[in-house]
Amino acid sequence: FYRAALAARRRYARGAGGEVRFLDAPDGVIAFRRGRLSVFLNCGTAPTPLPDGDVVICSGERPVSDLAPDDAVWILTG
Known part of the structure; x- marks a missing residue:
């Protein structure tokens, strides 16, 4: 997971500009x-x-509609 996260960050967030923004959740x-x-x-x-x-x-099973407890997901939007 750690390696996949680093690769995703390089691919989708590097050079994205701006700072990390916390979202309502x-x-x-x-x-x-x-x-x-x-x-x-x-x-x-x-x-x-x-x-x-x-x-x-x-981090766990690929979610279909809900994110399970103790799981993390990275989502590409827009």
């Missing part, structure tokens, strides 16, 4: 964006709806 979810790449980490105990976009990488 449900309780227990950390979410931020840089350029077109958004990262969501579900630290809660319940699944949370997955935002729209193309999944670049995920």
Whole structure:
């Protein structure tokens, strides 16, 4: 996962300009964006709806509609 995350960052976020911007998210979810790449980490105990976009990488099973607890997903938007 770590290597896939570094590759995704190089491909989608390098040169994106701007700073990391934290996003509004449900309780227990950390979410931020840089350029077109958004990262969501579900630290809660319940699944949370997955935002729209193309999944670049995920830490667990590839989510279909919800992000499972203790999973992270990187999503390409726009």
